Amino acid sequence: MKLVQLSETDQLELKMLGRDAFEVNGQISVKEGKVTKIQYRKGQTMEPCYNGCVLNFHTHPPDYDTLYPDHPSATDFKYIHKATCQLKELSAHLVCTPKYLYVIYYKCKNPIFQCFDLFTIRSRIDAKFKKLSLNFDRAGEDFRQAWMKEMCATGFNVQRYSWGDEIRFLVPEFRLNFYQKLIFVILLVIAARVIFFT
Numbered sequence: 001m002k003l004v005q006l007s008e009t010d011q012l013e014l015k016m017l018g019r020d021a022f023e024v025n026g027q028i029s030v031k032e033g034k035v036t037k038i039q040y041r042k043g044q045t046m047e048p049c050y051n052g053c054v055l056n057f058h059t060h061p062p063d064y065d066t067l068y069p070d071h072p073s074a075t076d077f078k079y080i081h082k083a084t085c086q087l088k089e090l091s092a093h094l095v096c097t098p099k100y101l102y103v104i105y106y107k108c109k110n111p112i113f114q115c116f117d118l119f120t121i122r123s124r125i126d127a128k129f130k131k132l133s134l135n136f137d138r139a140g141e142d143f144r145q146a147w148m149k150e151m152c153a154t155g156f157n158v159q160r161y162s163w164g165d166e167i168r169f170l171v172p173e174f175r176l177n178f179y180q181k182l183i184f185v186i187l188l189v190i191a192a193r194v195i196f197f198t
């Protein structure tokens with residue numbers, strides 16, 4: 001595991017990006033536990049991390065009239081499963097809401113579970129979200145607590161901080177980057193040729 005610390009300046013930068021009326025997403029470079037660079041762009045579609053990112057993030061604008069910005073959405077959790085486990089391009093994802101900073105990753109299991117998750121996790125996330133939305137007011141803390149608890153039970157690691165807290169957290173360290181994955185696939189193809197065609 002790798003320890004990451006967000007300084008007051010890093011927090012302020014992320015919090016300020018969250019004040020915009022539009023969603024912002026970006027990547028955070030980390031070296032020896034400290035943030036070295038925060039790059040961002042407007043929009044909802046996350047930029048892929050071909051070289052393996054430690055962290056990336058997106059913001060939820062403070063639109064309390066039409067949205068419930070203070071909790072991660074079902075779509076957010078589906079993306080996080082894909083990026084931190086299925087593709088392993090990322091150690092963790094940050095969701096910056098008006099009130100909170102969420103640090104989330106999926107605790108990737110063995111290949112058998114990964115295969116099961118691949119086919120079922122999206123519908124399980126949707127089902128849990130739907131069930132809770134019917135039973136709780138999505139603007140309230142009860143919903144947020146129940147939602148975080150359900151997602152932890154599903155296999156996510158969810159840490160939530162209030163802005164201004166001391167923000168230090170651990171994220172999984174080993175992630176393959178795009179080129180390492182490419183080498184792995186090439187080796188696999190060579191091995192398959194040796195086994196099946198010689």
Ligand SMILES: [Zn+2]
Nearest residue numbers: 060072073076
């Ligand atoms: Zn979101």
